[in-house]
Amino acid sequence: LRLESRLRHAADRSELALHYQPRVAAASGRMVAVEALLRWDSPELGCVQPAEFIPIAEESRLIVPIGAWVVREACRQHAAWKAAGYGAIPISINVSALQLRDPALVGTLDAALAEFGVEPAALELELTESTLMEAVEETLAQLHALKRLGVKLSVDDFGTGYSSLNYLNRFPIDRLKIDRSFVRRVLDDPADLAITRAIVGLGHTLGLQVVAEGVETEAVAAELRAAACDELQGFVFAPALPAAELIAWLVERR
Ligand code: G
Ligand code: G
Ligand code: MN
Ligand code: NA
Numbered sequence: 478l479r480l481e482s483r484l485r486h487a488a489d490r491s492e493l494a495l496h497y498q499p500r501v502a503a504a505s506g507r508m509v510a511v512e513a514l515l516r517w518d519s520p521e522l523g524c525v526q527p528a529e530f531i532p533i534a535e536e537s538r539l540i541v542p543i544g545a546w547v548v549r550e551a552c553r554q555h556a557a558w559k560a561a562g563y564g565a566i567p568i569s570i571n572v573s574a575l576q577l578r579d580p581a582l583v584g585t586l587d588a589a590l591a592e593f594g595v596e597p598a599a600l601e602l603e604l605t606e607s608t609l610m611e612a613v614e615e616t617l618a619q620l621h622a623l624k625r626l627g628v629k630l631s632v633d634d635f636g637t638g639y640s641s642l643n644y645l646n647r648f649p650i651d652r653l654k655i656d657r658s659f660v661r662r663v664l665d666d667p668a669d670l671a672i673t674r675a676i677v678g679l680g681h682t683l684g685l686q687v688v689a690e691g692v693e694t695e696a697v698a699a700e701l702r703a704a705a706c707d708e709l710q711g712f713v714f715a716p717a718l719p720a721a722e723l724i725a726w727l728v729e730r731r
Contacts, residue, residue, distance in 0.1 A: 481537050483519055484530055488546045492519055495550050496717035497568070499726070500688060500710040503702045508727055510567035510601070512710065513551045514717040515543070535573055544576040549589045551600065554720055556593035563724060569601035569631065574608040578615065583622050590626075597627030603654065604630065606638030613644055624649040631688070636676055646683060653680045657691020657711070663700045674704045681705070 487493050497511040517525040534540040551568045559565050576582055590597055602623065609616055609632060623630060631652035632645075636659055655676050662669040673689065680687035689701045692711030701709055715726050 480522070480525075480530065480533050481539070483521060484517070484534060484537070484539055484543075487517055487519065488543055493517055493543070493546060493550075494719065495547065495554065496719055497554075497723040498710060498717040499715050499723065500569075500708050501714055503698075503706050503709050506714075506730075508566075508730070509708060510569060511723060512569045512571075512603070512717070513547065513554075514571070515547060516717075531573070535575055538575060540573050540575055541579050541581075544572065544579075545581075545585045547571075548585055549592070552589040552593040552595045555595050555599060558720075558724070561724075563727070565596060565599050567599045567601060567629075569603050569629075571633065572602045572604055572608075574605075574611055577604060577608055577619055578612070582619070583626060586623070586626055586628060598629060601629035601631055601651070603633040605633045606635050606640055609648060610638055610640060610644070613641075617644075617647065620649050636672060642679075645679075650685060652686040652688060654688045654690050654710075655706070660689045660691045660697065660701070660711070661693060663697055663704070670700070670704070673701070673706075677705050 494516045495513040496516050497513055499508045500510045500512060501507060502509050515527055515531070517530055519525055531540070534543055547570050551570050555566060555568050586600070589595070590600065620630060629651045630649065631654055632650055633654050634656045635653045636656045653676060655673055659669045659672050663673050677687045686707045688708040688710060689706045690710045692698050692701065692709045692713050694713055698709055698713055718726060
């Protein structure tokens with residue numbers, strides 16, 4: 478409860494921040510987008526990891542107002558980068574099951590996109606495989622409403638849930654993100670390499686882009702390029718960085 482009551486005020490007190498991890502084109506290594514990842518720097522508790530506070534935010538439903546803050550902050554940052562001459566950097570945000578089922582989500586997104594003049598296609602929502610497979614019919618309606626808005630949708634942590642391939646085909650999604658549990662072992666475990674290749678094949682068959690996440694070494698990156706992954710993300714490129722550091726990273730690489 479202590480954590481919950483502190484979290485309740487975190488957004489109002491500017492204790493939350495978004496950090497940004499680059500996603501790069503597999504072939505060229507150029508940054509194509511960033512994933513926004515939430516950070517909580519509490520004056521009383523110090524830096525609290527998302528793994529610790531996201532589950533509490535979900536149980537308490539605080540994830541809904543916090544998620545609305547994430548949406549607005551990502552749009553604000555996108556517009557700020559654009560105004561500063563860095564172009565329209567696409568941003569993906571993580572959206573939990575509770576947020577996806579919130580009837581106010583579409584309105585929240587619409588308002589933030591309009592407020593900051595963000596092209597809807599520049600914003601992507603990452604939904605985990607298990608979120609999508611819960612309450613499938615209800616989820617489908619919400620996904621279609623999101624697509625009408627024009628935002629992109631991706632399936633996060635793909636391979637760890639239980640996707641019905643039939644539904645996967647019916648979901649209006651743009652991208653699969655292969656879970657890092659497979660990615661990190663592609664060089665050591667033939668089964669994980671086979672799974673990774675199969676996901677890439679499945680994704681391409683369905684007309685989806687495929688991203689590998691959790692790429693930690695250049696050797697793994699090379700294997701994933703050979704497996705025809707479209708995009709890569711992971712510590713070998715950069716961890717999630719504060720906005721200013723992300724720009725410094727970007728400028729240094731060009
Ligand atoms: O940044 P990383 O460290 O530690 O994130 C841990 C987990 O928290 C990941 O599963 C990620 O998807 C989730 N997460 C990070 N930021 C957000 C956010 O803004 N909203 C939601 N719902 N989950 C997030
Ligand atoms: O579940 P989701 O994909 O949103 O999780 C993002 C999480 O993955 C964040 O906690 C982020 O810090 C972490 N992450 C990003 N790149 C790497 C990586 O190369 N290795 C590991 N172990 N974690 C990573
Ligand atoms: Mn994610
Ligand atoms: Na993931």
